Every structure is written in structure tokens, then in C-alpha cells.
Amino acid sequence: MDGYAGFEEMYRGGAIREVACLAHVRHKFVDVHRAQGSSIAEEAIRRIDALYAVEKAIHGSPPDARVRARQREAAHVFDALEAWLAAQLPTLSGKTPLAFAICYALTRMARLRPYLDQGELSVDNNPAERAMREIALGRKNWLFVGSAAGGRAAAIAATLIATAKLDNVDPEAWLADTLARIPDHKITKVSELLPWHHRR
Numbered sequence: 644m645d646g647y648a649g650f651e652e653m654y655r656g657g658a659i660r661e662v663a664c665l666a667h668v669r670h671k672f673v674d675v676h677r678a679q680g681s682s683i684a685e686e687a688i689r690r691i692d693a694l695y696a697v698e699k700a701i702h703g704s705p706p707d708a709r710v711r712a713r714q715r716e717a718a719h720v721f722d723a724l725e726a727w728l729a730a731q732l733p734t735l736s737g738k739t740p741l742a743f744a745i746c747y748a749l750t751r752m753a754r755l756r757p758y759l760d761q762g763e764l765s766v767d768n769n770p771a772e773r774a775m776r777e778i779a780l781g782r783k784n785w786l787f788v789g790s791a792a793g794g795r796a797a798a799i800a801a802t803l804i805a806t807a808k809l810d811n812v813d814p815e816a817w818l819a820d821t822l823a824r825i826p827d828h829k830i831t832k833v834s835e836l837l838p839w840h841h842r843r
Contacts, residue, residue: 663754665691666767671744681741683731687748690724698766706762713759721759725752774805807838817841 653659669691676684697717701709728745735742758764778801788794807814821836828836 660757661754662757662764663751664768665694665755666769668748668751668755671747675741675744678740683735684741684744687724687728687744690720690727693720694724694766704762709762710760713762718759721752721756725749728752774809777805803838807841810839810841812838812841814838 650661654661669688672684672687672691675681676688694717697712697720700716701712704712728748732742732745732749735745755766758766788797804814804818807817817838820841824836834840
């Protein structure tokens, strides 16, 4: 969950940096607009959608091209959104859902900003959440892996299967091929069996 306070300890030393999720920010405004029909929430959604329009146009581009496009087309929209949100907040009662949505957005902006300068970053964590959905759906099964070693093995297997999917490799075909090849494969070249090397 974006903004989960339990993660703050990981960021304290500076070795790990959080990149916030614009989808979570947008969702707060969508909830308010659906419940109240707020014109401010609607305008926030419109401004956020302008950032997503840039992302849609550059989807699949190399990181350096994404940075150039974001700096040219998204940075000023991002800055204007942040300033506009800050200007709206004093006009609202602090206890309203809309004020909460704006406060949430403003606290996330500094941690969202790195995506503008780093082309390998995504504007949201939707791809990661989609990859984790299968694990979340099967979590009752994962409760009974038998031991810590079993849990580690299950985590490795899940990671390899998700990696195959991200590389557009059929996980079942890759696994069958790998299991057939592994008995005669040199242990020093085990990396050759990873999903992105799969013979298509």
C-alpha cells in the first residue's frame, strides 16, 4: 500500500528510497468525486489524467526518451498540480474527505517527483500490484508451505514464474524445458536457464 507507515523504517537510512504511486493519489479523488460530485476533485482527476496521457504516449520507449518527454510535457503539469492542490487546501474544512485527499496527495508529491528524472521508474505501482495479485489470491495456499525453507523455495518459484511472464515467456513451457535440461547443465552456467534465455 502506498504511504504505509510501516515501510518508513526501510527508508530511514537512505539506502532505499520510496517512489510514490500516482494511481493511489488519483483513486482518493475518484472516491470523493463519486461520493460528492466535487468539482475540485474532478479538476484534480483531470490534471492527473494529463500526466497519464504523457505516460501512455511514451509507453515502451527507452528510459532516456521517457525522461526527455516527461521533462518536456509532464514536469510543468506536475508542478502546476502541486501548486494548485496547495492553493485549494486552505479553502476547505480540514476534516472533509476532499481535504484528506488533497493532504494525501501533497504528502506524496515529493516522493512521486523522482519519476520525472528517471526513465526506468513508473508513474505508479500498478504493474507491480498486478504481478502480485496472483500471489494475493492464493495466499491461503501459501500459509502451509511446511517450513522456512519451504517458504523460501515457494518465493523463488513464484519470482521465477512472474519473471517469465514479464519477459513474455510461457512459464509452463519454460519450466518444462528447464527441468529437462537441468540434469546435464553445468552448475556454473545455471544463469543460462533463467526465463529471459528461454528458447522461443
